[in-house]
Every structure is written in structure tokens, then in C-alpha cells.
Amino acid sequence: MGPPKKEQEEEEEQSIILISDDESETTLGNSVLLVDPLSKPALEEEKSEEVVDEECELMVTFCKQANVMPHARHDCTIHPFERTECDRCSPLGKNADICDQCYCYICDKLASECQNWTTPSLCHCNAHNKSKFWKDQRDFALAGVLVMFGFELTDIDAELRRGGDLLLKFIQELSVEYNKYLIGERMPSIQEECFCLPKLPPGQCNVCRSRNTEVVYRYSGVFALVTRFLNQAETESPKAAAVMLLGAAKEIALHKDPALSWQNLGHTASLKVAVPCLLQRITTQLQRMLVLCDFPKSLYEKFISFFQSISLPCHCFGFSNSLNVVPWDHGLLTTVLKGQNITGHRTQKGRKVFLWEALPVIEARVEKLEDNMNYKEVVRYLRAVKCNDTIGLRDLRDKIPFYLCKSGDFLDATHSLLFPVGSLACCTACRLTPCQFEVYLKMFRTGSVPVGKNMLDSGPWLTVGSPLKNGVLIKQALRLLYSNISLYRNPKCWSSLIMILGSSSLLERSGHLHPLTLKEPPLDFQKGVLAVGGGLLEDLKARINVSLPSAIFTPHLHHEACLILAVQAVQQMLFCDLPYLNSFLEITLAFGNNFWALRLLLEHLSYEEHILQGTVNLILRDLNRQKATMFKLWQNLGPQYVGEFLCLFLTCRHRKMQSIGLFALNIITENLHVCPWAKHLCNFFHNVGLRHLPLGTAAHNEVSKFINIFEEL
Structure with missing residues (x-):
């Protein structure tokens, strides 16, 4: 025992602390015993003395009245x-x-x-x-309508409570609207003959009229209310929206059609049509949220469990397993994303288990992987996953080549374009558009990709890998054209091929290519490429794997060799499919300053009279329709380009080809006020001696007339 304390003055109350030497003898099982100081007179009498409990061997050294805490x-x-x-x-x-x-x-x-x-x-x-009863009452009072989701009180945050408040209000409004639906609307049916005695005229017998009155039940009001609620849910936070969607699903699943027979009232007025329509929207949105939103695991499982607990009517049985969405850490899904499983199935307990998901789930997974720039993972996933909606899955798989380009694997991207994935009947190349074809060629040529998610978006480009070699590029480009007849017959695709083959592999960040001016190779080299080119093109059409001869496609002249092979492919296309072309001018313009390649094309067209005539007619029609466009182009390219372009046609040995140059020259002559560069063009004609070349009479007259205009000024 310690020494006695000195007497202390207390204002209104005293506290007593009893300290024991032996814990086992105390009633509380510890060394401190609190004594309630209610008997103040007794304490006051002994105020100056120590208070000792002889029985327990305790000493009172300090006393204070206890504060009652909330309870x-x-x-x-x-x-x-x-x-x-x-x-x-x-x-x-x-x-x-x-x-x-x-x-x-x-x-x-x-x-x-x-x-x-x-x-x-x-x-x-x-x-x-x-009491379990009172515990349930407390949970409902604190959680409100959220209690039906089985949430712990610690799970309920502001977002969930917001969703619960909106859901409770909706349930109250829905109850009123549903009751209106159950009452129905009485509609008089077609007046029929009276069978009562005495027999009355149609419409005058009250008995027959009441018997023939039909009650129509229109679900439109309920459908509109639920639709407004779903629209609101899409504006809320993910947790609140999930609660609202699940609650709405449970409520409409309880609705019953009171009609005794089928009433064909439309998709919003008929309950058995409207409810599945609403459930389709709800489940689709929930599927996306379960994939895109990072719900805590316990919350994720409770959402799925709640939906599974909904008793669906017979006309909604198809939605029973809608929310069986596997989480991101699911074993099979994880192995597919990591590349450890390329088939998308595994054997479990003696049977095969497939990675099979609904289309909205697949779309959501692809979206999230895209956002995280996990392009290799999205390719593995799309190649392995299976879906009932084969068309929707095919459309998603068509972006696999683009994802491969984004990851820098351009060679695999070309193979993915040409070979079908899984059980698809045809390859992605069959569905390419001309614009997509051009963008793919640009990516293969430069090793760069658009920064955005869509390959056709106009935005900055970024270099992600090494471009394809020219020989591989032209082989794969021609295979794409031969795999898609609509591309093959589209002049835009051929102009894209020629333009990209005649451009540098360096790309501006804006996505603009740098055109190359290639020197004309020796005639023997040109003849050598043309000699082997015919067989190569036929093998490519037959989808035979070919390799370009190293003796012809040398490292020094590979650009020129590829351009000659493209010219030969255009010639073959014209001989077979000229009637299907709607333009040819853009193909000629695609050669840029490589006029030697364009001359090679035009010379070979003159071997077939009907091909020559058809080509000339297409170019003349294009020039006549696109005068304004040509003026802008010529303004940008300058008089040197215009002069060489005109000289190329004017100096052709075939008179029909010369008519193209004469037509273009007449367009310029008639519109000198919008051609400030025309005088420089006249100087170009002087420098090349065009007036003294052995042209035809018509060509000499037009050229002389044009030159005389500026000489007289």
C-alpha cells in the first residue's frame, strides 16, 4: 500500500478508486474497483481519513462520479x-x-x-x-431499400445510399402506374347481332353490350416511367446506377399480364414484349458495368447474387444467366490474356470449358483493354473468346490487324488481314473499305499508327515500330486487292498503292507522307521486272506464296522495282475490269513526279484499242467534271509539274492520248484569270522546245496558240 493522500477539496463530487493487492479477491477480476459515491454523508465524516475496505484490503484514494455515456x-x-x-x-x-x-x-x-x-x-x-427480428428491423431502418441487396452496413456509402433513395422513390411511383395498368381500359368491341329475347337492334341491348365490352391493358405508361428511370440511372455514379438497374429489374419481373388472351398492342403497350425489351437494356448496361467499373469483390458478387435471386417470368427466362460475368481475375480469362492459352478452352473435371461471353461483355472488355493500351492482350482475347453473336464478334475481330499495328507487329497485322480468325468464313480483307486500305498501307510503309482508337480519326501519328520492306509491302498490298473485288475495282485503292510506293517511309506527325522523285531506271531493268512480274502477279492472285527475285529487286532499285510491278498490276486490272471503273484521273495523279512510271503505264495501254479508248474517255470525263479541283492542285504543284504532265500526254505517239493533253491545255487557256502560273508554263514549253517537237497538227496548233498569247502581252 502506498502512503495516504492529502485531503483534497472537491467542488461538487468525489471519486473513489479502490486498489487491491490480490486481484482474485475482487468482484471485478482486476486490481481497480470503482465505487459509486452516492452516500456522501458517510464520506464526508471520514473526509480527512483514508477509506479502507478491510474485507477486501482496499484503500480509497480518489473518488469521482461516473459520466453516463450514450447507450x-x-x-x-x-x-x-x-x-x-x-x-x-x-x-x-x-x-x-x-x-x-x-x-x-x-x-x-x-x-x-x-x-x-x-x-x-x-x-x-x-x-x-x-433478436433476429429486431436486427432485421434495424438493418431496414438504416439501409432502407438497400437491405434487400444483403449489404453490410459498412458497405453502404454515399453512392449506394443515393441509389437506394432514388430506387425507393421509383418503386413508389411505379406502384401507382402499375395499378393503373391492372385496371385496364374498357373498349367497346364491334357491334354484333343481339341473341336475347326479345331481340333488339345491334348496340341497343345492354346485356350484349356488356358481354362484348373488352378490357385492354396497355403497359405504355409503365414502360415510359421505367425508361425515364433507366435514363436517369445512366447519369448516376456506377454504384448508384447498379442499385437502380437491379432494383428496376426486380420490380418489372414481378409484373403480370392480367389479359386472358394475347393482345397485340405494340412493343411498349404489350407487357410480354415490353418487359423483355427493358430487361435487355438493363442487363446489357449491367454487363458493361461489371466489366468496366472496379467494384469491390464483395459488392460485385452481391450484385450478381441479387440478380440471380430474381424470379423471372417465363417470357424472360432467356435472361437467367445474363449477369454470370466472369471477373478479370478468373483463371481461364487470365491465362488467355497472358498468352498462356491461345485456344480459349481448357479441360476441367473431364470436360471442356470454353471462354464464352455475351457480346456486350466482350465489347466492354475490349474497351477497357483499349483504354489501358493493352493491345497484345486484346488480340489474344478476341482470338480466343466465343460468342453467340457471330456477326458482332466478327466486327470486333476485324480490328485485330489494327491492334497489332498499334503494338508494332506490322507483319502479323498483314497476315491477320488475309487469314480468317477461328471459325469465320472469310478474312478481314473481304470487308475493308478503300479508306481503311489506304491507312493500313500507310502504317505498313511508315511503321507509324494513329494515336486515337479509330484508325480513320484525323489526329497525330506516332512511330511504334519498323516499317515493312518494300517487297513485303507490295506483295501484301496486292494480296489484299486480290482478296476483295470491291477494292480491286476501286481506282482510289490503286492510286493509294501507287502514291504510298512513291513516298518516303518518314511520316509527319500530322500523318502526311513525303513524296519521292525516283530517277528512271535503265530500260533493261524495267524489262527485267516486267518479264518476271506477270508470273508473280498470277501466283499472288492464286494465293501462292512467292518471293521476289533478288536479282531484280535489288537494294538500290527496290523502290523503282515495286513501282513497276504496281504499274503492271494496274494494266492487268484495266484489261479485265475497265468497265467497272468510274474514274482514272486519280490513278494518273498518284504517280506524282515519277512521270517515267506513268509513261510506262500509258504505253502499255496503247496495245489494246478498246482499253486505250476507254481509259482516255475516263480521263477526259474526270478533267471536265473536276476543273476547279485541278486548278487547286496545279496551283499547289506549280508550273513545272503542270508542264511535265501536259508534255507527257502531248508527246504520246498515240493521238488519242494527245487529246488528254490538248483538253487540259484548253482548260488552262480558257481560265487564265485563275491561273497566275500560266506564264511560267509558257516558259517551260519554250525551254523543252515543245513547239518544235514532232507533234500532231492539232497539238502543234494548240501549243502555238498558247505560247502566242503570252508573247503578245
Whole structure:
């Protein structure tokens, strides 16, 4: 025992602390015993002396009145409490008595503020924590409508509570609208003959009229209300939206059609058509959210469990497994994304299990992988996953080559374009558009890709890998054209091929190519390429794997060799499919400053009269229709280009080809006011001696007339 304390002055109350040497002899099982100082007179008499409990060998050294802390009513030490399982008719015993710190177990607020403390049939004063009934009541009071989701109170945050509040309001409004639907609308049917006695004229017999009156049940009002609620859910946070969507699904699944026979009223007015339509929208949105939103695992599982607990009517059985969405950490999905499983199936307990997902789920996974720039993972996933919607899955798989380009694997991208994935009947090349064809060629040529998600978006480009070699590029480009007849017959595709083959592999960040001016190779080299080119093109059409002869496609002249091979492919296309072409001018313009390659093309066209005539007619028609466009182009390219372009046609040995140059020259002559560069063009004609070349009479006359115009100024 320590020495006695000095007497201390207390203002209003004293505290007593009893310290024991032997814990086992105390009633509380510890060395400190708190004594309630209610008997003040006894203490005051011994105020100056130590207080000793001889029985327990305790000494009182300090005394203070205890503060009563907030507590549930059933834990109150002042007023006794009687416990029963679920008695709520009236207060039991003294359960209604409270102290200042008694709280309502149900409302979680001061008992004095509880409006249902002694209300008959509610009686919150009888609630306690040892009863399942009262625990459920407390959970519902605190969680509201969210209690049906099985959330723990610690799970409920502001987002979930917001969703619950909106859902409760919706349920109340829906109840009113659904009751209106159940009442129906009485519609008089077609007046029929009266069979009563005496027989009355049609429409005058009250008995027959009441018998023939039909009740029509229109679900349109309910459909509109639910649609508005779903629209609102899409604007809320993910957790709130999930609660709203799931709650709406449960409510409409309970709706029943009171009509005794089928009533064909339209997709919104007929319940058996409208409810599946609404459930389709709800489940699709929930599927996307389960994939895109990072819900905690417990919340994720409770959402799925809640949907599975909904009792679906027979006309909605197809939605039973809609939310069986595997999480991102699912074993099979994980192995597919990592490249450890390329088939998308595995054997489990003696049977094959496939990675089979609904199309909205697949779309959402692709979207998330795209956002995270996991292009290799999205390729593996799309190649392995299976889906009932084969067309939708095919459209997603058509972007596999683009994802491979984004990851820098351009060679694999070309193979993915040409070979079908999985069980698809045809390859992606069959569905390419001319614009997509051009973008793919640009990516293969430069090793760069558009920054955005869509390959056709106009935005900056980024270098991600090494471009394809010229020989590989032209082989794969021609295979693409031979695989798609609509591309093969489209002049834009051929002009894209020629333009890209005649451009540098360096690309501006804006996506613009740098054209190359290639020197004309020796004639022997040109003849050598043409000699082997015919067989190569036939093998490519037959999808035979070919290799370009190294003796012809040398490292020094590979650009020129590829351009000659493209010229030969254009010639073959014209000989077979000229009637299907709607333009040819853009093909001629695609050669840029490589006029030697364009001359090679035009010379070979003159071997077939009908091919020559058809080509000339197409070019003349294009020039006549696109005068304004040609003026802008010529303004940008300058008089040197215009002069060489005109000289190329004017100096052709075939008179029909010369007519193209004459037509273009006449267009310029008639529009000198918008051709400020025309005088420089006249100087070009002087420098090349065009007036003295052995042209035809018509060509000499037009050239002389054009030159004389500027000489007289």
C-alpha cells in the first residue's frame, strides 16, 4: 500500500478508486474497483481519513462520479429492460422508461426523438440486439431499400445510399402506374347481332353490350416511367446506377399480364414484349458495368447474387444467366490474356470449358483493354473468346490487324488481314473499305499508327515500330486487292498503292507522307521486272506464296522495282475490269513526279484499242467534271509539274492520248484569270522546245496558240 493522500477539496463530487493487492479477491477480476459515491454523508465524516475496505484490503484514494455515456436502451444501467423476440404491440415492463443518454436501437438516435418509441405495432422501446427480428428491423431502418441487396452496413456509402433513395422513390411511383395498368381500359368491341329475347337492334341491348365490352391493358405508361428511370440511372455514379438497374429489374419481373388472351398492342403497350425489351437494356448496361467499373469483390458478387435471386417470368427466362460475368481475375480469362492459352478452352473435371461471353461483355472488355493500351492482350482475347453473336464478334475481330499495328507487329497485322480468325468464313480483307486500305498501307510503309482508337480519326501519328520492306509491302498490298473485288475495282485503292510506293517511309506527325522523285531506271531493268512480274502477279492472285527475285529487286532499285510491278498490276486490272471503273484521273495523279512510271503505264495501254479508248474517255470525263479541283492542285504543284504532265500526254505517239493533253491545255487557256502560273508554263514549253517537237497538227496548233498569247502581252 502506498502512503495516504492529502485531503483534497472537491467542488461538487468525489471519486473513489479502490486498489487491491490480490486481484482474485475482487468482484471485478482486476486490481481497480470503482465505487459509486452516492452516500456522501458517510464520506464526508471520514473526509480527512483514508477509506479502507478491510474485507477486501482496499484503500480509497480518489473518488469521482461516473459520466453516463450514450447507450442503447437495452444496455441502460438505470432502468431495467425486458427482452422478448419480437413483441411490438405495446411497451414491455419499464422498457419505455429512458435516461438522457438512451438511444433507439432501430432509429439510431436519442430515444426521446424516436417517433415510434411507444407506437402500437411498432414499439421501438422493446428492440434489442439479441433478436433476429429486431436486427432485421434495424438493418431496414438504416439501409432502407438497400437491405434487400444483403449489404453490410459498412458497405453502404454515399453512392449506394443515393441509389437506394432514388430506387425507393421509383418503386413508389411505379406502384401507382402499375395499378393503373391492372385496371385496364374498357373498349367497346364491334357491334354484333343481339341473341336475347326479345331481340333488339345491334348496340341497343345492354346485356350484349356488356358481354362484348373488352378490357385492354396497355403497359405504355409503365414502360415510359421505367425508361425515364433507366435514363436517369445512366447519369448516376456506377454504384448508384447498379442499385437502380437491379432494383428496376426486380420490380418489372414481378409484373403480370392480367389479359386472358394475347393482345397485340405494340412493343411498349404489350407487357410480354415490353418487359423483355427493358430487361435487355438493363442487363446489357449491367454487363458493361461489371466489366468496366472496379467494384469491390464483395459488392460485385452481391450484385450478381441479387440478380440471380430474381424470379423471372417465363417470357424472360432467356435472361437467367445474363449477369454470370466472369471477373478479370478468373483463371481461364487470365491465362488467355497472358498468352498462356491461345485456344480459349481448357479441360476441367473431364470436360471442356470454353471462354464464352455475351457480346456486350466482350465489347466492354475490349474497351477497357483499349483504354489501358493493352493491345497484345486484346488480340489474344478476341482470338480466343466465343460468342453467340457471330456477326458482332466478327466486327470486333476485324480490328485485330489494327491492334497489332498499334503494338508494332506490322507483319502479323498483314497476315491477320488475309487469314480468317477461328471459325469465320472469310478474312478481314473481304470487308475493308478503300479508306481503311489506304491507312493500313500507310502504317505498313511508315511503321507509324494513329494515336486515337479509330484508325480513320484525323489526329497525330506516332512511330511504334519498323516499317515493312518494300517487297513485303507490295506483295501484301496486292494480296489484299486480290482478296476483295470491291477494292480491286476501286481506282482510289490503286492510286493509294501507287502514291504510298512513291513516298518516303518518314511520316509527319500530322500523318502526311513525303513524296519521292525516283530517277528512271535503265530500260533493261524495267524489262527485267516486267518479264518476271506477270508470273508473280498470277501466283499472288492464286494465293501462292512467292518471293521476289533478288536479282531484280535489288537494294538500290527496290523502290523503282515495286513501282513497276504496281504499274503492271494496274494494266492487268484495266484489261479485265475497265468497265467497272468510274474514274482514272486519280490513278494518273498518284504517280506524282515519277512521270517515267506513268509513261510506262500509258504505253502499255496503247496495245489494246478498246482499253486505250476507254481509259482516255475516263480521263477526259474526270478533267471536265473536276476543273476547279485541278486548278487547286496545279496551283499547289506549280508550273513545272503542270508542264511535265501536259508534255507527257502531248508527246504520246498515240493521238488519242494527245487529246488528254490538248483538253487540259484548253482548260488552262480558257481560265487564265485563275491561273497566275500560266506564264511560267509558257516558259517551260519554250525551254523543252515543245513547239518544235514532232507533234500532231492539232497539238502543234494548240501549243502555238498558247505560247502566242503570252508573247503578245
